[in-house]
Amino acid sequence: MRCPYCGGLDTQVKDSRPVDDAAAIRRRRICPDCGGRFTTFERVQLRELAVVKKSGRRAPFDRDKLMRSIEVALRKRPVDPERVERMVNGIVRQLESQGEAEIPSHQIGELAMEGLRGLDDVAYVRFASVYRDFREARDFSAVVDELGVGGDDEAGQASASPPKKP
Known part of the structure; x- marks a missing residue:
């Protein structure tokens, strides 16, 4: 996942947990290049x-x-x-x-x-x-x-x- 702050490609997942009745996964990420933290969501797409x-x-x-x-x-x-x-x-x-x-x-x-x-x-x-x-x-x-x-x-x-x- 590309860092939204610096564009770095090597972000790390720090925490994952299900949301929306387990219909999606929330991931907290950190960028080792700039230290930026952000959240992503992963959903099934049929x-x-x-x-x-x-x-x-x-x-x-x-x-x-x-x-x-x-x-x-x-x-x-x-x-x-x-x-x-x-x-x-x-x-x-x-x-x-x-x-x-x-x-x-x-x-x-x-x-x-x-x-x-x-x-x-x-x-x-x-x-x-x-x-x-x-x-x-x-x-x-x-x-x-x-x-x-x-x-x-x-x-x-x-x-x-x-x-x-x-």
Whole structure:
């Protein structure tokens, strides 16, 4: 593994341990040339996947790009990073197990939205706004309606009633 600091090729593994329910291995490395320390992750890749964009262009599937887009939707939301990691691992496993080497980008987006829907409603709406290219406020309203979240909830009704006399 090449050192990200000095480019040295002779890095040493100091510690290895399984992560993500043993779906990956985390390795702590040190560079003997510059003393730099860094972490790498090793995951099983069943097959090379290519993403077919709306334009028809093909690009290699990038798990990190998927993770980053989901993390943007989840920014400042109270969601455990382990749950996010498990969700992304699940999406990747689904894509790899389909048997197809080329995956339409809309399929990845739908799987990400499905996963976010189960994690956090706000992140789901954020992701949907970018993925579905919202142009007007009513686009947000339609997605919120899909979630079944409305203003007529029990908490809202309870707060509108007058307090009981002792």
